[in-house]
Amino acid sequence: RLSWPGAATALSALFTASLTALAVGTSGGALAASGPSHVVLVVVDDLGYNDLGYRNNYAVHTPTLDNLALNGVVLENYYVQPVCTPARATLMSGLYTLHHGVTDVIEDSTASGLPLALGTMADAFAAAGYATHAVGKWNLGFFREEYTPTFRGFQSFLGYYGPGEDYYTHISQDAFDLHWDEGPGCGLNCTVVASWFYGEYSTTFFTSRAVEVVSEHDAAAAPLFLALFYQGVHSPAEAPDAYIELNAGIEYETRRVFAGMLSAVDEGVANLTAALAAKDLLEDTVLLVTTDNGGATDSTKLDSDAIGSSNFPFRGGKHSIWEGGVHGTAFLWGGDRTALGPVLSAGTWTLGSSSDGGGGYGHLFDQTDVFPTLLGLAAAASAAGAAHPDAAAPELDWSRVASRFTQHLDGVSHAENLLDATLRPPRNFTYVSHFVRPLGGQGLRLDMYTQTEEGRWNATHQYKLLRGDVKAVSSALHQPWWLSSENCVPSTQINFSAVLYPCCCAPTSPPPPPATSSYCGKGSVTPGLCLGGRNLLGPAGLKADNISDCCSTCQSTTGCVAWTFRNATSRCFLKSRVYSLGEESPASEDPDCTSSVETIQLFDLLVDKTETNDLSDTALDLVEDMSEILDRLAATSVPEGPPEEETCGSPTYYEDPQVGPAWQSWCSLE
Numbered sequence: 001r002l003s004w005p006g007a008a009t010a011l012s013a014l015f016t017a018s019l020t021a022l023a024v025g026t027s028g029g030a031l032a033a034s035g036p037s038h039v040v041l042v043v044v045d046d047l048g049y050n051d052l053g054y055r056n057n058y059a060v061h062t063p064t065l066d067n068l069a070l071n072g073v074v075l076e077n078y079y080v081q082p083v084c085t086p087a088r089a090t091l092m093s094g095l096y097t098l099h100h101g102v103t104d105v106i107e108d109s110t111a112s113g114l115p116l117a118l119g120t121m122a123d124a125f126a127a128a129g130y131a132t133h134a135v136g137k138w139n140l141g142f143f144r145e146e147y148t149p150t151f152r153g154f155q156s157f158l159g160y161y162g163p164g165e166d167y168y169t170h171i172s173q174d175a176f177d178l179h180w181d182e183g184p185g186c187g188l189n190c191t192v193v194a195s196w197f198y199g200e201y202s203t204t205f206f207t208s209r210a211v212e213v214v215s216e217h218d219a220a221a222a223p224l225f226l227a228l229f230y231q232g233v234h235s236p237a238e239a240p241d242a243y244i245e246l247n248a249g250i251e252y253e254t255r256r257v258f259a260g261m262l263s264a265v266d267e268g269v270a271n272l273t274a275a276l277a278a279k280d281l282l283e284d285t286v287l288l289v290t291t292d293n294g295g296a297t298d299s300t301k302l303d304s305d306a307i308g309s310s311n312f313p314f315r316g317g318k319h320s321i322w323e324g325g326v327h328g329t330a331f332l333w334g335g336d337r338t339a340l341g342p343v344l345s346a347g348t349w350t351l352g353s354s355s356d357g358g359g360g361y362g363h364l365f366d367q368t369d370v371f372p373t374l375l376g377l378a379a380a381a382s383a384a385g386a387a388h389p390d391a392a393a394p395e396l397d398w399s400r401v402a403s404r405f406t407q408h409l410d411g412v413s414h415a416e417n418l419l420d421a422t423l424r425p426p427r428n429f430t431y432v433s434h435f436v437r438p439l440g441g442q443g444l445r446l447d448m449y450t451q452t453e454e455g456r457w458n459a460t461h462q463y464k465l466l467r468g469d470v471k472a473v474s475s476a477l478h479q480p481w482w483l484s485s486e487n488c489v490p491s492t493q494i495n496f497s498a499v500l501y502p503c504c505c506a507p508t509s510p511p512p513p514p515a516t517s518s519y520c521g522k523g524s525v526t527p528g529l530c531l532g533g534r535n536l537l538g539p540a541g542l543k544a545d546n547i548s549d550c551c552s553t554c555q556s557t558t559g560c561v562a563w564t565f566r567n568a569t570s571r572c573f574l575k576s577r578v579y580s581l582g583e584e585s586p587a588s589e590d591p592d593c594t595s596s597v598e599t600i601q602l603f604d605l606l607v608d609k610t611e612t613n614d615l616s617d618t619a620l621d622l623v624e625d626m627s628e629i630l631d632r633l634a635a636t637s638v639p640e641g642p643p644e645e646e647t648c649g650s651p652t653y654y655e656d657p658q659v660g661p662a663w664q665s666w667c668s669l670e
Contacts, residue, residue, distance in 0.1 A: 036223040036396050037338045037381040038285040039374050045234040047329050048295020048309035060259040061246040064270040072333030073349040074360035080293050080328035080367045082434045085139050087292040092120040094371035094409035096431050098637040108162040108173045108663055111648040113141015119405045121371045122153025125225035127404040129396045133213045136206045136229030139163045145187030145665040157181040158209045167202050167238040175653050176662040195658035202231045207268035214275040222394050232265040237307035258308025283335030286377050290330035294318050315611050321443050326432045339380035364447045366430040368411030376415030422455035441468020444626045462605040465626040468561035530593035531564045533578040544572035547594050564595040576634035
């Protein structure tokens with residue numbers, strides 16, 4: 001009844017399809033590609049759904065990004081992880097958090113990273129014969145040098161290893177974090193602390209480095225894969241005055257400064273595309289611009305990373321699995337000589353100048369799909385270029401990509417669908433999760449499609465099932481920057497300037513939580529309640545010293561959405577699913593038990609974008625089916641990690657004569 005897409009997408013199968021079917025365009029004729037496409041990936045950190053100008057009546061000054069989006073393919077049904085490190089791990093590996101194990105932010109001092117056994121998108125492009133370069137924020141681990149970018153498929157890297165820092169001083173957790181890694185495998189004996197950038201705005205010199213990569217690239221020798229991971233628009237709120245002044249029409253200062261940060265990114269993309277054009281590479285380039293997660297809206301919790309983003313019309317934001325946290329912004333653009341060129345010329349998926357949500361690419365598209373889709377589009381252009389032997393282009397060996405990887409991807413390629421709108425959508429469900437911090441839980445997005453007489457596929461339902469503590473226990477802990485509740489509903493708006501921005505709840509104090517409950521990681525704690533359901537660790541559970549220990553274990557265990565602690569035996573039972581009343585082993589009263597309370601909610605986003613009309617009590621069969629898929633996914637999860645390596649000890653710093661203590665890899669295999 002419900003298909004199982006993407007759980008075993010082998011790269012060998014992906015490229016078999018790419019090098020045959022994708023060589024034919026939507027009109028049935030050969031594509032006008034001259035060879036393998038250059039691929040540019042731009043990640044805008046913490047970009048909210050309503051932040052680019054084309055979505056907010058052009059209140060925010062982003063003319064370049066708007067133009068590329070409106071003349072490209074906007075991914076209207078795009079799902080991401082709700083926080084930065086898991087999102088970047090998913091983006092680079094093509095795997096759900098369940099399968100790469102990175103479920104929370106990796107801080108500078110954390111001895112962890114994206115598991116080394118996993119190949120990355122950069123590994124795949126490098127194996128095919130691409131020149132690969134990275135710029136900006138890494139955040140996938142650096143405690144050992146093997147976790148840094150030039151050991152993960154990139155041939156050079158300029159940027160910072162950690163999750164965030166000051167835009168000018170580049171200080172993170174009291175130490176300088178900016179590195180120049182020149183050449184593959186550039187570790188401790190090679191990396192250089194980029195102290196010469198102290199005092200300079202990161203968006204500016206990250207763009208300059210990206211432009212330098214393009215300017216120095218030899219297209220006759222190899223195609224280019226460039227990943228530009230901007231620091232903007234992550235906190236702290238810092239931007240040069242000139243960019244803030246571009247948004248002078250925004251009355252509210254928080255939003256105006258944030259808009260200035262985004263305008264700086266927009267100018268950077270303009271300079272990058274100009275550099276590509278100057279080298280006559282732009283028309284051979286596939287460009288994907290994406291956020292890593294939803295915009296941050298909670299200003300009084302979670303390190304105060306909300307600095308003016310908006311996810312209107314969606315509920316919630318970063319750190320939550322409400323739509324505001326996981327329904328991301330992304331778009332594709334391709335030059336005339338790429339596989340996308342004829343599609344864009346025909347206007348097959350073009351959003352147009354309206355901002356009402358019409359048009360665009362409406363198929364369910366997960367963050368895991370970026371990896372195989374970009375590879376598929378590049379391979380399509382390569383195959384089409386083979387039909388034009390007069391074109392001067394490097395030869396690529398795509399078979400080396402498949403042989404490089406042992407992992408099966410959760411992501412699926414949309415390349416064929418982007419080129420032919422009559423093909424059945426490549427996936428009909430995807431997985432969303434956030435296992436730590438408030439607003440955690442897991443969920444499933446499920447689309448049901450029908451084919452029109454014209455052959456295109458439209459969604460008839462867009463269901464979303466949520467399980468776990470997706471609601472804040474006390475809304476007082478979750479106050480967005482516009483003084484409304486994090487898990488509120490966008491029903492009203494306030495006028496910051498000539499443009500309305502959401503203010504979803506009245507700025508009043510929320511009611512206190514029930515006296516019988518106390519907050520513990522995953523949700524409300526209820527004495528005297530035993531939860532029936534499927535146990536992650538078997539029917540015997542595990543030993544726990546107390547309730548807090550049980551709660552924290554659930555909080556740090558992939559797939560756990562609720563828990564029960566038995567006082568008499570001090571046993572903790574971690575639940576991947578909680579049965580509803582009427583099912584086998586429902587919840588029951590027992591003074592020996594203390595449990596967290598799992599919430600199950602179901603929404604049809606096609607008619608309920610704000611997630612307010614819970615259908616879980618009436619659509620019982622659908623809840624059962626979607627819960628079954630979640631259980632199957634939880635059963636395939638890997639341990640969270642890699643775990644922090646206790647043998648590494650405390651971090652050590654490099655003492656730079658210009659900037660003082662600087663972060664470096666501190667743990668070796670010896």
